[in-house]
Amino acid sequence: MDAIVKPAAGPGLELRKVPIPEAGPGEVLIKVHKTAICGTDVHIYNWDPWAAQHITHPPMTIGHEYVGEIAGLGAGVTGLHVGQRVSGEGHITCHHCRNCHNGNIQWCKDTIGVGVDRDGAFAEYICIPETNVILIDEELPEDVVSFFDAFGNATHTALMWDLVGEDVLITGAGPIGIIAAGICKFAGARRVVITDVNDYRLELARKMNVDAAVNTAKEDLREVMQEQKLVEGFDVGLEMSGNGAAFRQMCQVMRNGGKISLLGLGNKPIELDMNEIICKGLTLQGIYGRKMDNWHKMSYMVQGGLDLTPVITHRFHYTEFEKGFAAMNSGKSGKVVLSWM
Numbered sequence: 001m002d003a004i005v006k007p008a009a010g011p012g013l014e015l016r017k018v019p020i021p022e023a024g025p026g027e028v029l030i031k032v033h034k035t036a037i038c039g040t041d042v043h044i045y046n047w048d049p050w051a052a053q054h055i056t057h058p059p060m061t062i063g064h065e066y067v068g069e070i071a072g073l074g075a076g077v078t079g080l081h082v083g084q085r086v087s088g089e090g091h092i093t094c095h096h097c098r099n100c101h102n103g104n105i106q107w108c109k110d111t112i113g114v115g116v117d118r119d120g121a122f123a124e125y126i127c128i129p130e131t132n133v134i135l136i137d138e139e140l141p142e143d144v145v146s147f148f149d150a151f152g153n154a155t156h157t158a159l160m161w162d163l164v165g166e167d168v169l170i171t172g173a174g175p176i177g178i179i180a181a182g183i184c185k186f187a188g189a190r191r192v193v194i195t196d197v198n199d200y201r202l203e204l205a206r207k208m209n210v211d212a213a214v215n216t217a218k219e220d221l222r223e224v225m226q227e228q229k230l231v232e233g234f235d236v237g238l239e240m241s242g243n244g245a246a247f248r249q250m251c252q253v254m255r256n257g258g259k260i261s262l263l264g265l266g267n268k269p270i271e272l273d274m275n276e277i278i279c280k281g282l283t284l285q286g287i288y289g290r291k292m293d294n295w296h297k298m299s300y301m302v303q304g305g306l307d308l309t310p311v312i313t314h315r316f317h318y319t320e321f322e323k324g325f326a327a328m329n330s331g332k333s334g335k336v337v338l339s340w341m
């Protein structure tokens, strides 16, 4: 079968013929229909320090955002059948640690990442444990389901807090920030303000009906807050840029008692005014991955009318994957979807 492979330590990816994986006991073979490119895949493509540290066994197939159908069942798998539409949770967990037992599998101490620690989904077929298989309703559009993994990060970050009637600041209008903006509007937030320093992405964010999309390199966020009648500051903050300046600004414009969830991964340590967090009584919550329950919420939000199609800016056949990575690296993209059919 064809697969997009990291051939060796260093930049770039290669389309290669590799064997179709075999579903071992408790595993499910999935025929991939569509995949989406995640920022993590771009790190792996570019071979930055994160990739060099985490991709320890090239050659390997990358990718973890996908939708497809069950093509085979390993020994002992029950309750699933060939032909069912599925996606997959990209974190394979131990099932035995304290967090796995209390339902917080996103904090498993021994997580294995699909497309990072083992072969991924940028291939005609992928094998994953049956416990990671997510059934997907046939009525959901496959282009959107292809990036449910990223939608799950956004869902976990946004739904950490009560959003009804709240004023939300999102820093970072990457695909996940833009999806989070859609979730916040859908969930009943009063004002949703999103910031970035990239006008292309802010324009994309406006398609999610945000109340303001602010380029903080050129505009004064406090003036926007006045226009939006945000007297005491934001109630909820979703940090989705990984940028220290964005996070510091967020802390400054939160109201006392505000709640912040942090998804953005920085590439270096940042400086913080601890007093601001302490004296304002801010609550900070780090977010990793997604809760399993979010997979259900995501399907239901789309069925309930949350339209994420504006986030998709590029569609290519997998043989044109280089164009997809170029679009992601240009900064002028939302989600890039690759078809495997």
Ligand code: NAD
Residues within 6 Å of the ligand: 038, 039, 153, 171, 172, 173, 174, 175, 176, 177, 195, 196, 197, 198, 201, 216, 240, 241, 242, 243, 245, 246, 262, 263, 264, 265, 266, 287, 288, 289
């Ligand atoms: P992305 O890199 O596409 O988007 C980040 C955005 O932040 C970019 O549009 C960038 O222009 C913007 N930005 C940079 N400086 C800024 C500033 N000063 N103010 C406001 N915005 C600024 O990333 P994404 O795919 O949308 O993911 C969002 C973040 O979440 C990334 O940092 C990613 O690494 C991280 N992530 C974390 C997890 C997790 O489990 N914690 C999972 C997925 C992604």
Ligand code: ZN
Residues within 6 Å of the ligand: 093, 094, 095, 096, 097, 098, 099, 100, 107, 108, 109, 110
């Ligand atoms: Zn565990």
